[in-house]
Amino acid sequence: MKLTKLLPAAALVALPSMGLAQDTVAGVDASTDSVFIFNSLLFLIGGFLVFWMAAGFAMLEAGLVRSKNVTMQLTKNIALFSLAAIFYYLIGYNLMYPLGTWSVEGVLSGVWGPGVLEAVGVGRDGADDYGYASTGSDFFFQLMFCATTASIVSGTLAERIKLWPFLIFTIILTAVIYPLQASWKWGGGFLDEAGFLDFAGSTVVHSVGGWAALTGAIILGPRIGKYKDGRTVPIPGSNLTLATLGTFILWLGWFGFNGGSQLAMGTVGDVADVSRIFANTNTAAAGGAIAALLLTQFMYKKPDLTMVLNGALAGLVSITAEPLTPSLGAATLIGAVGGVIVVFAVPFLDKLKIDDVVGAIPVHLMAGIWGTIAVVFTNGDASLGTQLYSIVVVGIFTVVASGVVWFILKATMGIRVGEEEEINGLDMAELGMEAYPEFSKG
Numbered sequence: 001m002k003l004t005k006l007l008p009a010a011a012l013v014a015l016p017s018m019g020l021a022q023d024t025v026a027g028v029d030a031s032t033d034s035v036f037i038f039n040s041l042l043f044l045i046g047g048f049l050v051f052w053m054a055a056g057f058a059m060l061e062a063g064l065v066r067s068k069n070v071t072m073q074l075t076k077n078i079a080l081f082s083l084a085a086i087f088y089y090l091i092g093y094n095l096m097y098p099l100g101t102w103s104v105e106g107v108l109s110g111v112w113g114p115g116v117l118e119a120v121g122v123g124r125d126g127a128d129d130y131g132y133a134s135t136g137s138d139f140f141f142q143l144m145f146c147a148t149t150a151s152i153v154s155g156t157l158a159e160r161i162k163l164w165p166f167l168i169f170t171i172i173l174t175a176v177i178y179p180l181q182a183s184w185k186w187g188g189g190f191l192d193e194a195g196f197l198d199f200a201g202s203t204v205v206h207s208v209g210g211w212a213a214l215t216g217a218i219i220l221g222p223r224i225g226k227y228k229d230g231r232t233v234p235i236p237g238s239n240l241t242l243a244t245l246g247t248f249i250l251w252l253g254w255f256g257f258n259g260g261s262q263l264a265m266g267t268v269g270d271v272a273d274v275s276r277i278f279a280n281t282n283t284a285a286a287g288g289a290i291a292a293l294l295l296t297q298f299m300y301k302k303p304d305l306t307m308v309l310n311g312a313l314a315g316l317v318s319i320t321a322e323p324l325t326p327s328l329g330a331a332t333l334i335g336a337v338g339g340v341i342v343v344f345a346v347p348f349l350d351k352l353k354i355d356d357v358v359g360a361i362p363v364h365l366m367a368g369i370w371g372t373i374a375v376v377f378t379n380g381d382a383s384l385g386t387q388l389y390s391i392v393v394v395g396i397f398t399v400v401a402s403g404v405v406w407f408i409l410k411a412t413m414g415i416r417v418g419e420e421e422e423i424n425g426l427d428m429a430e431l432g433m434e435a436y437p438e439f440s441k442g
Contacts, residue, residue, distance in 0.1 A: 035266030036133060042274070043137035046260020049253045050144035054081045056249030057151040061158060062435070063243030064306065064358045068425025069159045070238060070435035076154050079167055084147035084174040092146060092179035093139055096187050133263075141260055142186075145205050148257075149178045152209025155358030157216050160223050160422050163430050165415040169216070169405055177401045178208055181394050196390040197382045200261035202321035202371035203394055210365025211398035214354070219406045220415060222355030224422055232350040235357075238436075240305055247309040251285050254316045258323040277323045281316065284323075284335030288315020288367075291339030299343070307346070310359040311339030314367035321368075322375040322382075334374050338367040 058077040062070045150170045157166065182204050184191040198204050225233055237243060258281045264270040292311025296304040315335025319326070326334060345362035354361070372391055376382040409415050416422075421429030428434060 038265040039133035039263070040137040042260055042262065042265035043133055043141040046256035047137070047141040047144050049256025050141070050148065050260070051253075053144075053148060053250050053253030053257065054078075054151060056246045056251075056253055057148075057154065058246070059242045059249060060246030060309075061155045061358055063239040063241065063246060064155070064237035065158045066235065066425070067238040067436050067439065068427055068434070070427065071431055071433055072163065072426040073154065073158055074435070075431060076163065076166060077151065079163075080150045080154060080170045081147045083167060083170050084150050085143060087171050087175040088143050088146045088179070089139075091175040093142065095176065096142065096179035096183045145182075145201060145257075146174050146178050149205050149209040149212075150174055152206065152360050152364045153213045153216060156213035156356045156360045157220055158357040159426065160416055161216075161220060162413075162415055162417055163426075165409045165413055168409060169212075169402075172405050173212060173402070177212070177398060177405075178205075181208060181397055184393075185390070191390045191393065194389070195381070195383055195386045197375050197379060197387070198321050198372060198390070199323060199375075200258045200320045202317055202368040203391055206317045206320065206364040207368035207372070207391065208394060208398050210361050210363075210368055211395050212402040213356070214361050214365060215399050215402040216406050216415075217354050217356055217361070219403070219410060222353055223357075224419060226355050227350070227353050232347075237306070243306065243309060247312055250313060251282075251316065254281055254285070254320075257281075258320055262324070273324055279328060280323045280326055280331035281319055283328050283332045284315040284319035284338070285312045286315070287332035287335030288312050288318065288339035288342075291315075291336035292343055295340060295343045306359070307343055310342045310346075310363050314338035314342045314363045317364055317367040318371035318374065321371040322379050326378040330378055334371065334377075337370060337374070338363075341366050341370055 054077065058074055061073040061077065065073050150173055153169070153173070154166070183189050185196055185198055185204050186192070223235065226235060227233065255278050259274045259277045262270060262274045262277060265274060289308050289312035292307045292314075293303050296302070296307045315338045318334050318338035319331055323331070342359065342362045345366050346356075346359055349356055349361060356362070369391055372387050373384070375387060376384045406415065417426060417429055425434075
């Protein structure tokens, strides 16, 4: 690009910082406007990138399940996101960030009164009273993280769980379980006061989804035929092209996931930090993918694509707890350890006869724990004891809460389809339609 073309762009970039140097006049000025606008814009851009991760989860799961269960996974993914959007609004957002109406004046005032509607719709209290960013943009951004947690559970429990019990669990996870524990860190709760550091949610988002998935997988049991005579029987997915596409979509969405968690874009320093976060996020994914590629070549004499895909995702989860402070080299190594964890964790779970269809437990839970611990290596403000304490607290809460919900659902309506339905596929048993009907009727 020619210098003459760069100069006008440079002038536009400089305008916000010039405004920041101005003195405030009558409480509001251009600097306040620009900070409000750019912070809100970061939330919105980050939010729709994280929304795009919903498509990534859908494609990844559709590719890693058998063709007779693809429609079920796609239905679960669009339904869980929609339910999360509604119930995080109705209950979860106020639990996570108390607005002073939900818990004090009752549910109706929080749902229908000004506590939520004005904050989400307007974003500032008056013409001369600007907030940090529009509350609508913050709500939108935080909602995407909540929905991501539910998406993690979906893949692990694929191919044998009933639709409606899963969706009921999704409602409780997104309305109560996730928001409560997230408030302990991101809502200024006791873990935040203790000094717990989790920049974008290796624990708050990913390990919570992983713990809920692990609990569900243990209660639900493995798929029919997965474990026979003390050995693990591989069950290949239907479409590795879709699984690879889903991984790249998730990789893209993660720039919003981590970059948006800077929560500020109103200064030169903030923009520089967001740029650093993007670079570290990207190289951690690459480190995880290459580590899995090399390790599967060494261990199995041939690379395993599914391990490489999950290695990249594990690298992303690993860097999520602290994507700002590492150097590029350190971020690569942190991600690479995540890739190694996946390669060893998948067969380890199989030895325990814990059937995780898409590998979400190694990726989101185990790599999430590693990423939370790894914060201490690059951030001098982190305490290993506090990080471990927070991991344990969140883990115990999520396992107990999820276990109670899963057991109630199992006792009241059942959570697993019958043997015949599972063998024939959930697409026809639960939905009466198939993703690839021409192949079954040809």
